Amino acid sequence: MRIAMIGTGYVGLVSGTCFSEFGIQVVCVDKDARKIDLLRQNVMPIYEPGLDELVAANVEADRLSFTTDLKTAVAEADAVFIAVGTPSRRGDGHADLSYVYAAAEEIADALNGYTVIVTKSTVPVGTGDEVERIIRARRPDAEFDVVSNPEFLREGSAINDFLRPDRVVIGTESERARKVMKQLYRVLYLIETPIVFTSRRTSELIKYAGNTFLATKISFINEIADLCEKVGADVHDVARGIGLDGRIGKKFLHPGPGYGGSCFPKDTLALVQTARDFNSPLSIIEQVIAVNDRRKKSMAERVVAACGGSVSGKTIAVLGLTFKPNTDDMRDSPAIDIVAGLVEAGATVRAFDPEGMGEAKALLPSQVIYCDDAYATMPGAECLVIVTEWNEFRAIDLDRIKTLLAAPRIVDLRNVYEPTEMHELGFEYRCIGRG
Numbered sequence: 001m002r003i004a005m006i007g008t009g010y011v012g013l014v015s016g017t018c019f020s021e022f023g024i025q026v027v028c029v030d031k032d033a034r035k036i037d038l039l040r041q042n043v044m045p046i047y048e049p050g051l052d053e054l055v056a057a058n059v060e061a062d063r064l065s066f067t068t069d070l071k072t073a074v075a076e077a078d079a080v081f082i083a084v085g086t087p088s089r090r091g092d093g094h095a096d097l098s099y100v101y102a103a104a105e106e107i108a109d110a111l112n113g114y115t116v117i118v119t120k121s122t123v124p125v126g127t128g129d130e131v132e133r134i135i136r137a138r139r140p141d142a143e144f145d146v147v148s149n150p151e152f153l154r155e156g157s158a159i160n161d162f163l164r165p166d167r168v169v170i171g172t173e174s175e176r177a178r179k180v181m182k183q184l185y186r187v188l189y190l191i192e193t194p195i196v197f198t199s200r201r202t203s204e205l206i207k208y209a210g211n212t213f214l215a216t217k218i219s220f221i222n223e224i225a226d227l228c229e230k231v232g233a234d235v236h237d238v239a240r241g242i243g244l245d246g247r248i249g250k251k252f253l254h255p256g257p258g259y260g261g262s263c264f265p266k267d268t269l270a271l272v273q274t275a276r277d278f279n280s281p282l283s284i285i286e287q288v289i290a291v292n293d294r295r296k297k298s299m300a301e302r303v304v305a306a307c308g309g310s311v312s313g314k315t316i317a318v319l320g321l322t323f324k325p326n327t328d329d330m331r332d333s334p335a336i337d338i339v340a341g342l343v344e345a346g347a348t349v350r351a352f353d354p355e356g357m358g359e360a361k362a363l364l365p366s367q368v369i370y371c372d373d374a375y376a377t378m379p380g381a382e383c384l385v386i387v388t389e390w391n392e393f394r395a396i397d398l399d400r401i402k403t404l405l406a407a408p409r410i411v412d413l414r415n416v417y418e419p420t421e422m423h424e425l426g427f428e429y430r431c432i433g434r435g
Ligand code: NAD
Pocket: 006, 007, 008, 009, 010, 011, 012, 029, 030, 031, 032, 035, 070, 083, 084, 085, 086, 099, 102, 103, 106, 120, 121, 122, 123, 151, 152, 153, 154, 155, 262, 263
């Protein structure tokens, strides 16, 4: 079996590499020549734990290669995966499908023999129909099927998620395509991974329904956390108390500064737009989006309140900028609103993130001072704000922090520390939803 992976970003690179780990011949294609050059030198264009070793091993085994030459890669492939970006379209929140459709046109021109074209990108219901129409219009002679196979990996644990997924979803009405997909996922079949075969449209919807449900859980627990603060309850105990109910589940009940990242914000918006188009409104998801937007904006106000009502002329130390740990991805990170709010309120922000500062520079206000390590953010700061729960911030030297900060004040937006311990250590410590 040979695969061409079109788009070598977070999803394309990880899934391409993992398919090669399954023993399949994979060519990863990208139109960004710099990315491909770096990959050929085994330099990863993204930060993802364990990825460089896995790429190196499969390149060494001659199963994985990188190219900008889409035509040859597609002509030689049994299956072509589309893993290009589907960002929010400016203005209306619909998914921007221009990269997907452009890739479909290029693929059409290069098809050679029966080929399964697989949309791995997150795409709205009906996109597979349009991809099929585009290819059929350009190549009436071609033998192909278009399949939906959404990806559920999470940045930061992407390799494990791909190699040991909870399930694989495959949407196709074609028996011939189904056989090819089964063959590609044979290794997961052997370890008894549930494979959900369904129609193409259902498969497209499953991905959005999954992400919007998870976003709903986050906004739900964040609002419960706010209520906990008002009534003197502890949101961690509430989450545990409800999460042990098998119908609810323990995961995704951690309060924080609001969800961000490359998927939840754009996918919630896109599903709401699809629902409006079909006159079947999703009012719960609309509220989830509104709650999250308000929350991200309100986090800077928490810091201002902790500093006595003003941060004007004060230094604020910020730890963590990426939307979650173990990634360099800054897309829609809560840090963007938080840092912008603090700068707007007149603060000098000194920030550190283990992997995200390169990306952050393009998205945060130019006044932000980037530091070489966590401690370098702190001298003279009125408050330390934890925005992303990188492991190294959990193990920070609290005595040293106290000697560096102008005031022993911490606003912990990820509940990394225990409130009672922090108070005993003499910190003015505020976290989320813990009484
Ligand atoms: P990305 O922006 O990191 O990567 C997309 C890549 O596609 C870029 O390198 C770009 O240069 C390349 N590209 C675009 N058009 C191309 C073309 N015609 N030919 C060759 N290369 C082309 O995006 P991503 O984060 O990997 O997301 C890809 C898709 O997967 C999106 O639909 C996203 O919603 C979905 N998804 C992402 C995640 C995640 O955690 N990032 C998880 C699940 C699903």
